[in-house]
Amino acid sequence: MVELLSPAGSPEALTAAVQSGADAVYLGFGSFNARLGAKNFTAEDLAAAVRYCHLRGVAVYLTLNTLLSDRELPEALEALRFANDAGADAVLVQDLGLLSLARETVPDLPIHASTQMSLFSPGGVRVAERLGMTRVVLARETSRQEIAAVCRTCSAEVEVFVHGALCMSYSGQCAMSALIGRRSGNRGACAQPCRLPYGVGAPCTGQTHPLSLKDANLSAHLPELGKMGVACLKIEGRMKRPEYVALVTAIYRRLLDEERKPTREETAQLAQAFSRDGFTDGYYCARRGADMFGTRPENAQVPEELFAAVRKEYASGEHRLLPVRLRCEVRRGKAARLTAAALRGGVRYTVCVEGAVPEEARHRALTVQELCERLEKTGGTVFSVEAVDATVDDGVTLSAAAVNGLRRTAWEHLTAELEKTPLRGTPRRAALPAPAVPPPPPAGDGTLCLTCSIARAEQLTPELASGAEAVYIPLELLDKLELQAYAASTKIFAVLPRVFRGEDEAAFREALCRHDALTGVIIGNLGHLAIVEGLALERRGDFGLNVYNGQALRLLRQLGLDSATLSFELRHQQIRDLPKYLPCEAILYGRLPLMLTENCPVKAAGQCRGGTPSYLTDRTGARFPTLCAYGCRCEIQNSRVLYLADRPEYRACGLRYGRLRFTTESAEECLSVLRSYQTGAAAPPPELTRGLFYRGVE
Numbered sequence: 001m002v003e004l005l006s007p008a009g010s011p012e013a014l015t016a017a018v019q020s021g022a023d024a025v026y027l028g029f030g031s032f033n034a035r036l037g038a039k040n041f042t043a044e045d046l047a048a049a050v051r052y053c054h055l056r057g058v059a060v061y062l063t064l065n066t067l068l069s070d071r072e073l074p075e076a077l078e079a080l081r082f083a084n085d086a087g088a089d090a091v092l093v094q095d096l097g098l099l100s101l102a103r104e105t106v107p108d109l110p111i112h113a114s115t116q117m118s119l120f121s122p123g124g125v126r127v128a129e130r131l132g133m134t135r136v137v138l139a140r141e142t143s144r145q146e147i148a149a150v151c152r153t154c155s156a157e158v159e160v161f162v163h164g165a166l167c168m169s170y171s172g173q174c175a176m177s178a179l180i181g182r183r184s185g186n187r188g189a190c191a192q193p194c195r196l197p198y199g200v201g202a203p204c205t206g207q208t209h210p211l212s213l214k215d216a217n218l219s220a221h222l223p224e225l226g227k228m229g230v231a232c233l234k235i236e237g238r239m240k241r242p243e244y245v246a247l248v249t250a251i252y253r254r255l256l257d258e259e260r261k262p263t264r265e266e267t268a269q270l271a272q273a274f275s276r277d278g279f280t281d282g283y284y285c286a287r288r289g290a291d292m293f294g295t296r297p298e299n300a301q302v303p304e305e306l307f308a309a310v311r312k313e314y315a316s317g318e319h320r321l322l323p324v325r326l327r328c329e330v331r332r333g334k335a336a337r338l339t340a341a342a343l344r345g346g347v348r349y350t351v352c353v354e355g356a357v358p359e360e361a362r363h364r365a366l367t368v369q370e371l372c373e374r375l376e377k378t379g380g381t382v383f384s385v386e387a388v389d390a391t392v393d394d395g396v397t398l399s400a401a402a403v404n405g406l407r408r409t410a411w412e413h414l415t416a417e418l419e420k421t422p423l424r425g426t427p428r429r430a431a432l433p434a435p436a437v438p439p440p441p442p443a444g445d446g447t448l449c450l451t452c453s454i455a456r457a458e459q460l461t462p463e464l465a466s467g468a469e470a471v472y473i474p475l476e477l478l479d480k481l482e483l484q485a486y487a488a489s490t491k492i493f494a495v496l497p498r499v500f501r502g503e504d505e506a507a508f509r510e511a512l513c514r515h516d517a518l519t520g521v522i523i524g525n526l527g528h529l530a531i532v533e534g535l536a537l538e539r540r541g542d543f544g545l546n547v548y549n550g551q552a553l554r555l556l557r558q559l560g561l562d563s564a565t566l567s568f569e570l571r572h573q574q575i576r577d578l579p580k581y582l583p584c585e586a587i588l589y590g591r592l593p594l595m596l597t598e599n600c601p602v603k604a605a606g607q608c609r610g611g612t613p614s615y616l617t618d619r620t621g622a623r624f625p626t627l628c629a630y631g632c633r634c635e636i637q638n639s640r641v642l643y644l645a646d647r648p649e650y651r652a653c654g655l656r657y658g659r660l661r662f663t664t665e666s667a668e669e670c671l672s673v674l675r676s677y678q679t680g681a682a683a684p685p686p687e688l689t690r691g692l693f694y695r696g697v698e
Contacts, residue, residue: 026060055415116186118525174190176595243307468660546567641687
């Protein structure tokens with residue numbers, strides 16, 4: 001039975017979701033979830049929410065799916081322990097460090113991989129399984145064929161977004177909000193710059209929105225998803241009103257129960273509740289293009305009449321009634337005995353309570369019919385009496401108050417049974433687990449080694465290669481370069497595409513095996529680990545892994561990585577103080593990547609020129625270069641170049657490697673930048689940024 005999972009951005013939305021038919025809800029608790037703008041839940045709210053949901057057979061999933069600093073990890077662990085004790089059914093995580101600590105601290109609490117982990121291939125899902133994750137929320141960009149392949153080849157449960165907002169960038173791979181306004185999407189504070197107007201290859205007129213996608217709507221594909229083996233269908237919307245949550249949940253509930261597609265009226269109601277120029281199922285159907293884009297006017301009217309009707313429906317009493325069978329015995333000289341039994345999810349819940357001893361009847365004896373009528377009353381509870389089996393000895397009576405008390409006691413005991421938290425081991429109370437092995441000592445004399453990554457073949461020259469400790473080359477460029485000519489002067493690493501599909505895995509592995517000049521490979525996605533398994537190549541983690549704390553480094557070391565690139569959202573003080581369980585690398589120069597998109601805004605605008613870089617322009621005139629990424633995807637670069645050669649702080653951060661990331665530069669410019677970092681003598685470029693190296697993010 002596929003699970004319907006609804007958003008609960010507030011206690012009111014939780015009630016709306018549950019009363020409208022959700023099988024499970026997901027909610028934020030505290031400061032560590034990807035929707036800080038939602039009302040979220042206090043500790044008291046969370047405990048009450050779990051009791052409320054469990055009484056009605058609804059699961060509760062806690063979202064702790066943001067990147068966390070080392071200072072924040074202890075507080076996040078306390079949140080995990082509290083959620084475990086409160087009976088939460090699972091926790092969603094993105095941060096690799098929190099994942100590692102969760103496995104050790106609350107080992108019995110199921111862990112789900114957030115869509116922020118950018119998982120979309122069978123290999124990546126299998127790595128998540130190896131890490132102890134019981135469910136994976138696939139990237140929203142995954143097609144029906146790719147979803148089916150994961151379901152067919154992996155044992156972890158698969159969760160798919162079926163309705164709601166689509167980010168332009170792959171979740172977990174967007175830094176636009178962070179770099180432009182210090183509001184990190186990876187830390188739950190996204191300012192949604194994708195919804196703003198931009199010009200494509202031209203100035204911004206305010207009329208085009210090439211980064212704003214329509215909302216997803218897969219309501220017509222639910223039977224197919226169920227047949228694939230998808231375990232959970234997820235509705236997006238923790239920032240939405242309770243009425244929206246109720247309406248969307250109720251419609252999807254009906255479609256699942258009745259195994260059908262939506263009617264025109266239901267589709268119209270979904271659009272009326274919220275849409276951006278309609279809906280799209282483009283990614284699911286493996287379609288990309290201009291018809292997937294849409295906006296919503298700032299003055300769009302809220303459908304108050306529709307929402308009022310929805311609110312009246314879900315607030316009009318209890319809609320999640322549980323059928324109960326009662327067995328009551330009223331025997332002479334014995335306490336009245338009532339047994340209540342209910343079946344939910346294949347589990348039978350039974351309670352037995354006793355009340356007053358019946359008296360001899362002076363005027364009228366208690367009848368079976370009268371007893372049954374009194375026991376069938378359930379006012380204010382979640383129970384409905386399905387059947388009553390009663391036995392009453394002749395000539396005895398039991399007052400109405402005694403029968404009512406017996407019934408109330410049974411409801412209280414049955415409620416307590418249904419609300420019981422799962423039986424789990426006691427969480428470990430250590431503040432932070434000690435590392436399995438001591439951190440490795442710095443190599444050599446601790447001198448920072450400069451590495452260079454290129455985006456185009458012509459950027460690699462003998463001079464650049466001889467001046468860099470290593471050169472990082474996109475996998476798709478390996479066949480276009482004479483690698484052996486450079487192998488004598490530098491290390492050569494292949495950069496695996498951050499986004500790929502299961503069908504690419506074998507070809508990537510073959511390419512790595514074919515090029516003998518390779519020293520190693522750059523790992524930017526957990527799915528890459530499945531591709532390189534068993535290969536004798538050095539493995540360096542890339543920025544796509546979102547390493548934000550020392551515990552993430554510890555986990556990556558256990559996974560066999562030799563070094564890792566840190567998140568460029570960290571301040572230099574955070575980099576300096578981070579426990580370095582692996583040699584660390586940081587990007588010190590270059591246009592930082594803002595988005596990695598499945599749907600290319602340049603191509604959608606009809607301006608694709610066969611891979612030639614284009615740009616987007618915002619309302620301030622800033623130009624953001626767009627580069628063609630593997631699979632005809634798009635990587636949007638920052639408008640300004642990160643430059644730190646003239647600043648001494650990066651040399652005091654304990655880094656092993658410093659990366660110069662070349663994207664739009666000519667070969668001459670690449671070499672000039674390398675020399676400026678080697679000598680520190682060159683003047684800074686006129687258009688530069690210090691990125692987040694000094695200011696960090698929210």
